[in-house]
Amino acid sequence: MRQIDPDVVAAYPITPQTEIVEKFAEYVAEGLVNTEFICVESEHSAISACCGSSAAGARTMTATSSQGLALMHEMLYITAANRLPIVMINVNRALSAPLNIHNDQSDTFGSRDAGWIQLYCESVQEVYDTTIQGIRIAEHPEVQLPVMVCLDGFILSHSMERLELLSDTEVKDFIGEFRPRTNLLDLTKPITLGAAAMPEYYFEHRYAQSYALDRALEKVAAVDQEFGTKFGRGYGIVEAYRIDDAEVAVITLGSLAGTTRFVVDRLREEGIRAGSLKIKLFRPFPVEAVAAALKNVKAAAVLEKAISPGAPGPALFSDVLGALYHQGVKASLISYVAGLGGRDVPPKSITRIYNHLQQIAETGRIDRILNYLDLRGWQ
Amino acid sequence: MATLKELSTREAKITGGTRTCAGCAAPIIVRQVLLAAPHCPVIVNATGCLYITTAIIPYSSWRIPYYHSAFENAAAVASGVEGAIRALKRKGRLADQEISLIAVGGDGGTYDIGLQAISGMLERGHRCLYICYDNGAYMNTGIQRSGSTPFGAWTTTSHVGEAQKGKQQHQKDMIRIAAAHGAYAANASPHRWRDLMRKVEKALNHQGPSFINIQSPCPRGWRYPASETIEIARLATEACVFPLYEVEEQGEKWTVNYIPKNKLPVTEYLKPQGRFEHFFRPGNEHLIEELQAETDRRWNRLLKLAGKS
Numbered sequence: 001m002r003q004i005d006p007d008v009v010a011a012y013p014i015t016p017q018t019e020i021v022e023k024f025a026e027y028v029a030e031g032l033v034n035t036e037f038i039c040v041e042s043e044h045s046a047i048s049a050c051c052g053s054s055a056a057g058a059r060t061m062t063a064t065s066s067q068g069l070a071l072m073h074e075m076l077y078i079t080a081a082n083r084l085p086i087v088m089i090n091v092n093r094a095l096s097a098p099l100n101i102h103n104d105q106s107d108t109f110g111s112r113d114a115g116w117i118q119l120y121c122e123s124v125q126e127v128y129d130t131t132i133q134g135i136r137i138a139e140h141p142e143v144q145l146p147v148m149v150c151l152d153g154f155i156l157s158h159s160m161e162r163l164e165l166l167s168d169t170e171v172k173d174f175i176g177e178f179r180p181r182t183n184l185l186d187l188t189k190p191i192t193l194g195a196a197a198m199p200e201y202y203f204e205h206r207y208a209q210s211y212a213l214d215r216a217l218e219k220v221a222a223v224d225q226e227f228g229t230k231f232g233r234g235y236g237i238v239e240a241y242r243i244d245d246a247e248v249a250v251i252t253l254g255s256l257a258g259t260t261r262f263v264v265d266r267l268r269e270e271g272i273r274a275g276s277l278k279i280k281l282f283r284p285f286p287v288e289a290v291a292a293a294l295k296n297v298k299a300a301a302v303l304e305k306a307i308s309p310g311a312p313g314p315a316l317f318s319d320v321l322g323a324l325y326h327q328g329v330k331a332s333l334i335s336y337v338a339g340l341g342g343r344d345v346p347p348k349s350i351t352r353i354y355n356h357l358q359q360i361a362e363t364g365r366i367d368r369i370l371n372y373l374d375l376r377g378w379q
Numbered sequence: 380m381a382t383l384k385e386l387s388t389r390e391a392k393i394t395g396g397t398r399t400c401a402g403c404a405a406p407i408i409v410r411q412v413l414l415a416a417p418h419c420p421v422i423v424n425a426t427g428c429l430y431i432t433t434a435i436i437p438y439s440s441w442r443i444p445y446y447h448s449a450f451e452n453a454a455a456v457a458s459g460v461e462g463a464i465r466a467l468k469r470k471g472r473l474a475d476q477e478i479s480l481i482a483v484g485g486d487g488g489t490y491d492i493g494l495q496a497i498s499g500m501l502e503r504g505h506r507c508l509y510i511c512y513d514n515g516a517y518m519n520t521g522i523q524r525s526g527s528t529p530f531g532a533w534t535t536t537s538h539v540g541e542a543q544k545g546k547q548q549h550q551k552d553m554i555r556i557a558a559a560h561g562a563y564a565a566n567a568s569p570h571r572w573r574d575l576m577r578k579v580e581k582a583l584n585h586q587g588p589s590f591i592n593i594q595s596p597c598p599r600g601w602r603y604p605a606s607e608t609i610e611i612a613r614l615a616t617e618a619c620v621f622p623l624y625e626v627e628e629q630g631e632k633w634t635v636n637y638i639p640k641n642k643l644p645v646t647e648y649l650k651p652q653g654r655f656e657h658f659f660r661p662g663n664e665h666l667i668e669e670l671q672a673e674t675d676r677r678w679n680r681l682l683k684l685a686g687k688s
Binding site (some may be wrong): 007008010016034035036038039040041042044045048050051052053054055056057058060074080082091096184185186187190191192193194195196197201205 | 419421423430431434435436437439441442443444445446447448449451452455457458459460461462463464466467469470472473475476480495496499502503545591
């Protein structure tokens with residue numbers, strides 16, 4: 001954020017996002033950024049102020065987590081519908097109750113229909129790179145949508161990891177100048193923004209927004225590709241690992257992707273044809289890329305740190321299932337809920353998922369669709 | 380301040396043909412506010428009657444920049460707009476000209492759901508004028524009580540029946556709340572348009588946050604004929620139910636802008652309004668007594684604060 005030097009940042013503290021805002025406040029105090037930093041009185045006001053500044057033609061950023069994101073919920077829809085290219089970093093954390101400050105992804109999954117682009121990061125390096133990419137994606141003339149950069153609380157937000165920084169000039173050149181399409185402060189061309197729509201117009205407005213989000217998929221990929229060409233680090237919208245000849249695969253996102261890859265390597269040493277698929281872009285959902293990656297797999301599990309009470313499975317599971325069905329891929333798919341509220345998801349637990357998948361691949365029979373990893377008392 | 384003749388030549392920045400009810404005070408107030416704005420006005424509007432009657436796709440009544448986002452956050456959105464103005468001027472991407480940034484909300488969006496955001500805006504010292512057009516209830520959703528509904532008034536969520544006679548509580552004192560933040564704060568009325576416009580001009584030239592609460596009589600919700608709006612507003616100031624005053628110098632300087640020669644009893648203000656009809660039924664005399672007592676208490680306190688008693 002220091003290198004991006006946004007025009008306006010409005011934020012409210014919440015664990016484990018606080019480090020971001022505190023560090024940024026230091027940069028403000030030291031004069032290392034030329035940002036108008038608004039310390040608002042709630043997350044609802046944080047995103048509201050961001051909407052005001054973005055509508056006024058200022059490059060705008062914020063950061064939040066969990067309850068804070070939930071408090072923003074109403075405004076998330078308005079941000080996207082008003083086509084305001086705000087970049088928000090969300091440090092994934094469990095939702096109350098019981099109160100828990102540790103990591104899971106139920107918070108941002110709950111915002112999946114708000115119309116934001118959602119990108120999930122695996123490492124600190126990826127968070128850094130994705131945040132810079134996020135500016136380009138959000139402000140792309142054909143996108144003009146808010147972007148949420150998601151990272152696992154504490155696991156990534158409070159970890160010590162090697163990070164390769166770009167130079168300030170490289171970042172500045174890559175993101176370029178902000179050319180706002182909506183400008184409330186253009187006094188010569190006054191606009192009315194956020195008007196009401198009756199039934200004869202509302203539907204078309206919402207469709208136009210949805211259409212733009214769908215079209216954003218290729219722009220996300222293109223920005224990542226350009227970033228990769230320039231700086232040698234690209235991530236794709238999905239990242240398949242040893243999946244071409246895999247019989248069993250685990251699909252996941254965020255920091256779990258790295259652990260899963262580690263497990264895949266160990267299983268491969270044992271001669272097990274294991275693979276994995278990391279989903280980086282969750283909204284818009286990359287239906288074709290996901291189905292293509294899994295087309296030869298016999299059994300797969302979606303491993304996610306989220307819970308959707310009453311649903312057939314959490315959000316990612318439902319989306320992957322839909323993608324496979326849509327594209328005619330016949331892999332047997334099960335769901336694994338894991339790591340809620342910061343519970344550790346060690347390699348040995350992920351190994352058990354692969355064992356389960358091997359059984360399914362051998363018998364061709366799914367014994368249980370919705371599964372809970374390392375849950376005490378679960379039968 | 381401009382003369383009436385000069386004002387008559389200024390362009391109206393909100394057009395006619397809004398979808399407000401006949402006799403609604405809100406567009407009158409907005410017209411007065413915008414005529415008084417010393418610089419280019421930019422409006423941030425909370426959800427409410429004013430928004431829903433002036434900005435419906437594919438029409439807009441606004442000839443100036445206008446942004447609506449939600450019900451409770453006009454002050455927060457305006458804080459962001461002000462932040463953008465500062466940042467963009469500093470970076471040379473916005474011409475160095477004065478902008479009259481005005482946030483507008485009804486009493487629901489101000490006294491109740493929007494209070495937190497207003498407190499934040501005032502505390503942080505954004506250069507923005509927050510205007511409440513105060514019609515004393517949630518008129519847009521069908522006359523439900525708000526923190527600004529007067530004691531005893533009928534609304535669709537404070538009915539008059541055997542067990543309850545209208546609203547049970549007195550109004551929240553928004554001016555004192557705003558003044559406690561150190562902001563310029565004032566009460567104004569569309570019937571005293573010159574006083575209103577002077578306050579708006581003063582607030583918008585003030586190098587900090589400001590808050591003006593403007594009484595906005597509502598023929599639908601208050602149950603009086605549409606032609607009586609300005610007369611009702613006049614009676615409110617004559618009965619000191621809605622006194623005109625301002626608070627400056629970090630809440631230290633209180634000025635009463637209008638002291639009626641013959642202060643009317645509250646009944647003169649209540650009588651023409653259907654929402655107070657039950658005040659005049661036998662057995663309900665205590666309602667009049669209590670409202671009169673509270674009105675007098677607040678008026679006398681105001682005179683004391685202003686050094687007039």
